[in-house]
Amino acid sequence: MNQIFQAQIYVTLRPSVLDPAGTAVQSGLTHMGYSNVEQVRIGKYVELTLTAPDQAAAQQQLDRICDQLLANPVIENYRFELKEVADEVNR
Amino acid sequence: MKFGVLVFPGSNCDRDIAMVVRDLLRQPTRMVWHEDSDLSDLDVVIIPGGFSYGDYLRCGAIARFSPALQATLKHAEQGKFVLGVCNGFQVLTEAGLLPGALVRNRNLHFICDRVALRVERTNLPWTQNYYPGQVVTLPIAHGEGCYYADSQTLEELETNQQVLFRYCTSAGEAIESGNPNGSLHNIAGICNRQGNVLGMMPHPERAADPILGNTEGIHLFKGLLALTGAAVA
DSSP: OOEEEEEEEEEEEOTTSOOHHHHHHHHHHHHTTOTTOOOOOOOEEEEEEEEESSHHHHHHHHHHHIIIIISOTTTEEEEEEEEEEEEGGGO | OOEEEEEOTTBOSHHHHHIIIIIISOOOEEEEETTOOOOTTOSEEEEOSBOGGGGOSSTTTTGGGSHHHHHHHHHHHTTOEEEEETHHHHHHHHTTSSSSEEEOOTTOOOEEEEEEEEEOOOSSGGGTTSOTTOEEEEEEEESSOEEEOOHHHHHHHHHTTOEEEEEOOTTSOOSGGGOSSOOGGGEEEEEOSSSOEEEESSOGGGGOSGGGTOOTTHHHHHHHHHHHTOOOO
16 A cells, blocks of 8 residues: 655755855854854755655655755755655545 | 757747857757757757746756757767757756756856956867967856866866866956856866867857947857858858
8 A cells, every 4th residue: 555755855055065145144143143153054945745655665766856856966965854644545 | 050949938048049040140040949859950959048947946957857958968969069058057067968066156146247268178169269268258147157066077177178168367367356156167168078068157149249249259159160061151
C-alpha cells in the first residue's frame, strides 16, 4: 500500500559561496542594535507531499528531485525531513 | 546560416536578437517556442535574456527542463553552435552545458550599465573578429550575474582557455575596480571545452545596430557567419 509523506526541504548556500543578501540582513540587524549577530545566511524552504511505497523509496526519489531541480549542487546544499502523513486509503 | 531564438515565458531579449540576425545580418531566423522539440533545421541556437519562467526557484532552473532546451542539448552535442546571453547564460549553466553558476551580484544591485570587457581568446568563431586583448564596451543588465565556480573548475577554465570575455577597466586590466558584480576571475563569458557553446552576461545584441551608437557586439554574430561563408549584408 502506498503511503503519503510530507517533506520539509531546506536548501542552503554552500559555505564557499558569498551571500550578499545575508550580509545585507546582518548589517540591518547591526543597525537595529543586534551587534552580537553574525554569519547570517539566507536559504530556501520547500514543502511538498509525495506518495511512495515506503520511506526509503520516498527518500530516494526526493534526493533525485533535490539534485536535479530544487538545489543547484554547484552552489547549494540541501537536507530534508520526511514524515508519513497518511496511507492512501485513509486520505 | 539558420538561426533559432528560443522563447520562454518571460524571455524579453528574443526579438532584439532576431532583429540582429534576421534584419541586420539577413540570415534565415525563426523563433522557437519553449515547447518545440525539433531544432534539426538550425545551425545556431540562441537563448536570449529575460526571466524565463519568472526566474522562479533559481534563474534558468525551470527552463532547463523544457522540450526546446532538451533539443538544444542534442544540438550542442552534435557540435553545432549555442549562444546564451544573460538569462541564456544562466540557463546553460543550470543545464550543465557550461560549468559554474551565476549568483546574486556582490552589491545586491540590479546593474544596468555599459561595461568594459577584454576579449581573451580570438581563435574561435565567436571572437575571431576581435583581436586578442581588445577592450570592447557592451551593455549588461542583470541582478544575478556574479560568476561562481569552485577553484578546481576555475583552474580548468583557465587552463583550457575557456574564458572568452573578462570584465576589466577601460585600460583593459581585469582587476577588482573593473568588476561590476563580483564574478570570480572577472569572468563575463565562457565557452565549453569544444568551443561551440558560449554563455555571456553582457548583451552583444544591444550593441549591434548603429542607431544605438555602439556596434562592438555585432562582430560576434558576424564571426559565426564568416565560418560558413554566409553572405553578410
